[in-house]
Structure formats: C-alpha cells, structure tokens
Amino acid sequence: MTAAVRKPRYERRLAGDRRQALIDATIKSLKRHGHEGLSVRRIAAEAGVSIGLINHHFPNKNTLVAESYRHFTRQLTARFQAAVLLAPPDPRARLHAFFEAVFSRPNLDPHVLTAWIVFWGLFRQSPEIRKAHDEAGRGYGELLRALLADLVEAAGTPRIDPRLTSIGLTALLDGLWLEWCLDPKNFKPDEAVSLCEAWIEGLLRTTVPATSR
Amino acid sequence: MTAAVRKPRYERRLAGDRRQALIDATIKSLKRHGHEGLSVRRIAAEAGVSIGLINHHFPNKNTLVAESYRHFTRQLTARFQAAVLLAPPDPRARLHAFFEAVFSRPNLDPHVLTAWIVFWGLFRQSPEIRKAHDEAGRGYGELLRALLADLVEAAGTPRIDPRLTSIGLTALLDGLWLEWCLDPKNFKPDEAVSLCEAWIEGLLRTTVPATSR
DNA sequence: TTTGTTCCTGTACGATCGTTCAACAATGAA
DNA sequence: TTCATTGTTGAACGATCGTACAGGAACAAA
DSSP states (O other): OOOSOOOOSSOOOOHHHHHHHHHHHHHHHHHHHGGGGOSHHHHHHHHTSOTHHHHHHSSSHHHHHHHHHHHHHHHHHHHHHHHHHHSOSOHHHHHHHHHHHHTSTTTSOHHHHHHHHHHHHHHTTOHHHHHHHHHHHHHHHHHHHHHHHHHHHHHTOTTOOHHHHHHHHHHHHHHHHHHHHHOTTSSOHHHHHHHHHHHHHHHHHHHSOOSOO | OOOSOOOOSSOOOOHHHHHHHHHHHHHHHHHHHGGGGOSHHHHHHHHTSOTHHHHHHSSSHHHHHHHHHHHHHHHHHHHHHHHHHHSOSOHHHHHHHHHHHHTSTTTSOHHHHHHHHHHHHHHTTOHHHHHHHHHHHHHHHHHHHHHHHHHHHHHTOTTOOHHHHHHHHHHHHHHHHHHHHHOTTSSOHHHHHHHHHHHHHHHHHHHSOOSOO
8 A cells, every 4th residue: 555645746737837837937047047048958947847848848949939039028018018007198207107117127137138138149040039029129119109109299399200219219228228237337227217318308309490500 | 202282281370370360260150150150160160270270279269259259349449449530630520430430331230240149148157258348348438438528528518427428328329239230121320320419419408508498 | 446638757869069189291490 | 301390180078959759647537
C-alpha cells in the first residue's frame, strides 16, 4: 500500500494558461538576462518547466518570442491608454498624464530597455517579429496623434503639421526614455516630463504667426 | 627546380595593420548581419582570414568587439566634429552643420543602427564594452554642450539650464535618428533637421521672459 | 478501477559557438 | 643559402544552442 498523500511531480495546466505563462517567462528572462535570456533553456527555467514543453505549445522558439513581443508592447500601450483615460478630459491634462505614464514605472525601467534591445535586434531577420513591431508602432503612434490632434483643436492653432509634429514628439519621448534607461542618474523622470511639456509650449507658440521680427 | 613564380598562400601583414583590418571587419559584419555577425567565424570570413587569427591578435572576442565599438564611435564623433569645423564660425551655422552631419550618411543608415543595437545589447554584461560606451557618450555630449553654450552666449539668453537643454536636444536627435533608421520612409532627413532647428528656435524664444500672459 | 487524452519530462542529435594549439609558411637577417 | 622570427592556418575541444521524440504521468471520463 503506497502513501495516501503523494505530491504530484508536476501540475498540469490548460494549454492557454501555460502558453501565457511561457510568454510571461520569456519577457522576464529577456528583462533579466538580455540576449542571453533568449534561449529555450533559460526561458524554461524561468517558467519552472522542462525544455521540451516550449515546443509542445509553440511550433518553434521564434513564434514564442514574437508572441511575447506582441504581448509586451500591447501591455505597455494599454497602460498608456489607461493613464490617459483616467486623466481629466482636458487635452493638456491628458497629454500630461501620457507623459507621466511614459516616464514612470513600469515603463521607465532599464530592464525594459534590455528587453527592447533584444527585440530590436531580432526584427531585422524575422518577419514575424517585424510584424509585431509594426503593430506596436501603429498603436503607440495613433494614441499620440489623437492626443496631439485634440490639443491642437482646443488651442485653435490651425497651422500645425500633424504628421511632423507627432514625429518630433515621438522622437523626444523615445530619446529621453532611452537616455534615462542607459544612465538613470543622468536626470530625473520629472525633468523628462518638463522637457516634453516645454516642447508642447513651444509648439503652441511657434505655429501662431510670429509676433515680432 | 620549382616554378619560378609561386603565389603565396597568404600575405603576412604588420600586427597593427591586421588588428585594424579585423576591427573593420567586425564593424562590417555587425552592420551586415546584426547579432549573427558577432561570431569569430563570420568576422574572420569578412576579413578574409582564418578563424585562429583573431585570437592571435586579440586575447578574446570580447576585447576585439570592445575595440571595434571604440573605433566605431570615435569615427562617428570625429565626423561630426569635422563637419562643425568646416562650417562658418557662426554658432547657429555650426549647430546646423552638426544636425546635417547627424542626419546624413554615413551616420544615417539602418545598418549603423543594426550595429548599435548589438553594442547596446552587449554593454550590460561586459565592463569593457560599458567603458567604451561611456567614453563615446562623453565625447558626443561634450561636443553638443559646447555648441549649445556658444549659441546661448551669442544669443544672450542667460536663463538657460545648459544641462537640461543638452539632455533634451540629445534626446530629440537620437530619437529622430532612431525613428528614421527603424522606418526610413516615415520622414525625410531634411525634416529631421527642421525639427531640430525648430527646437532651437523654441529654446531661444522660451527663455526670454514670456512676452504676454 | 480502468481507460484515454494530452500535458509534460528529459534524453538525444546535429549544428555552431569561443578558444586552444601544433604545424606551416612568409619574410628578413645572417 | 640557411636560419630564426612570427604572422597565419585549420583541426580539435568542450559547451551550448534549437528541435525532435519516446516515454511517463496527471486528470477526467467511463
């Protein structure tokens, strides 16, 4: 007669749950170990499962990574959108909330850059990753363009080129974020927000026909 | 009696020349193949030598890569400095020349970003790479701060925070450069320069005590 | 209790990685 | 011409990679 209580050697899970757990483990592994974390053995260890399980739920590593990228970017933009929705309905306040969301946790984290760099490095050779990248850029860009459009409409400055404006603001945001992640002690998150606000100020002033000279 | 003319199986070179050739081949390989180009076999193939030669001239791969990084960044900042020196001695014109240099070949090239991404990915785990990175950032930052200082002095706008200003401009520059490299058909290099010029305009206007309100 | 489904494990395979090293050969000096 | 120097080659090593696959085990249904 064997023992009445036996600890099972592993716990079965629904395929969907396990897939998500593997995706989460992939992101964690990339954040923690960078490019070295991009290995089925590291990912499996992070998820607490065996090596073979990955290829049971995903046809190959590349697909897992691409889906992780998709999840990663969707989560970030969803957080930005949520921050905007929580802000007062004033265009300026909503844009400010967006800035705050970009320059605070969990987005403002060197480990997030570490993961981004891995994804950037992959997208040149994997069409699947490239597709996920385009999708992410579109979501982020549309959100930012909408915020800018509202602002411009409210301010009544008609002469703004929406395309170029959003390109500039995106660059400033990404550039500041990148700079901070590469060297967090260089400046404070608040200062990054201030710089973005100053850019907006300048934008609203510039497009009104110059007052002097 | 053997043939009078025999083609040598390989050509010997001075150690210094060969080292430089290997460094050049490393950069080429990273530009061309991204992270996959970071392999002694790829690099040796690119340089047209055998695998073993690398460890004859460098103690290990990491050292070769770190020195390549150093060479890569020095070359870029040297080009920026040269562009500035060639411009008329007017602060505004020199800054414009700097912008033009950033947003034109050979700096404005998706392959350059490909190489950068590999280096960024390495610097988290290699102190040698990190040192090269800091050195590069210092050179670039000092050049930009000097240009901004001259501009501010000439314009006579005393209230500018030089630290924060250079952080903002660096972010705008890097962000635009990154955006263009990730998707070159998104905007034209001229437009990037215009955005930077507009930022400078806004800067000079902002710091003068506000005229109205 | 038995059976079937499928989630899961872990070994194995071939490929490629960085590094080592003994042998080779190009070149200049003797 | 011979010799010594040293830049160069390429096979070999152990480690690690992604993937395949046969077998084991958890859980639900019968």
